[in-house]
C-alpha cells in the first residue's frame with residue numbers, strides 16, 4: 266500500500282513532516298542549504314538575536330551515551346544574516362514551500378524588536394519565537410515565567426500578523442500544562458513546539474571526576490533518548506489542551522521512524538530532529554522517512570491523518 270507522508274501546516278504542503286530542530290545544522294548558509302537539499306520536509310534557522318553572538322565557551326556540546334548535553338548560549342550570525350538567507354531563498358526558489366525563521370531575544374523588548382523586523386520584511390514563511398533557551402547565564406527560560414510570556418504575546422500580536430509559533434521548554438506538572446495552555450489559547454498562534462532541551466542537566470565523566478561541558482559549571486540542556494518521554498508528554502498535554510487551530514510540533518528524542526510515529530500519535534503535526542541530526546548529518550532525513558513509511562505500512566496506515574493524535578488510553 267502506498268504511504269503518503271505529505272503534511273499540511275500553516276496553509277502549506279510539505280513532502281514529509283521532518284525538519285531540523287533550531288540549533289542543529291542551521292547556523293550558516295552552507296548548513297541551511299544542505300538541509301534544503303536533503304530529504305527533510307522543511308527547515309528552521311538557528312535562533313537569531315539582534316546582533317551576532319559568539320555564544321558560550323567550548324566545549325559546549327557533547328554527545329553522551331543516551332543523547333547530548335549542550336550549553337551553546339545562542340551563538341548565531343544575527344537576524345540580518347538569517348533574514349537575508351530567507352529572502353534570497355524566497356526570490357530564488359519561488360516555487361518552494363517557505364521555511365521557518367527562529368528568533369530569540371534577551372528581553373521582552375528585544376523579542377518585540379525582532380518580531381517587528383520580521384513583520385516589516387517581505388518574509389513569507391513561519392516565525393518561531395524561542396521562549397525556552399536554558400543556556401544564557403543569568404537569563405532564565407522565558408516560558409517558565411507565565412506572566413512575561415503573556416505580556417510578550419499580547420504585545421507581539423498587537424502588530425504581528427504573519428504565522429507565529431512559540432518554542433516551549435518542557436513542563437512537568439498538570440498545573441503548569443493547564444496554566445500555559447490557558448495563556449496560549451488566548452492568542453492566534455499557528456503552533457507550539459514541544460520541547461526545547463530539558464534544561465540544566467549535569468553529565469559527569471567518572472574517570473576525570475569532572476563535568477563534560479565548560480559553561481555554567483557543566484549544567485546544560487539535555488537532548489536525545491533522555492528526553493523522549495518528556496517530549497511526548499508535552500506534545501500530548503498541549504495537543505489535548507490547545508484550540509485545534511494551534512498545531513503542535515514534536516521535538517525530542519526522535520532517532521527512528523518509531524519515535525516519529527509516537528510523536529505523531531500524541532498529536533504532533535511537524536517533527537523536529539536535533540541530537541540525532543547532529544550525530545548522523547542530513548542523510549538522517551532519508552532514513553527517518555523510510556522508517557516512518559515502514560511503520561505506517563506495517564500498521565495499514567496510508568496517511569498520517571489516519572492516526573495523528575489517536576493515542577489510546579487504558
Ligand code: SIN
Nearest residue numbers: 337338339340398400
Ligand atoms: C543554545 O544556543 O544555547 C541552544 C538554543 C536553545 O536551547 O534554545
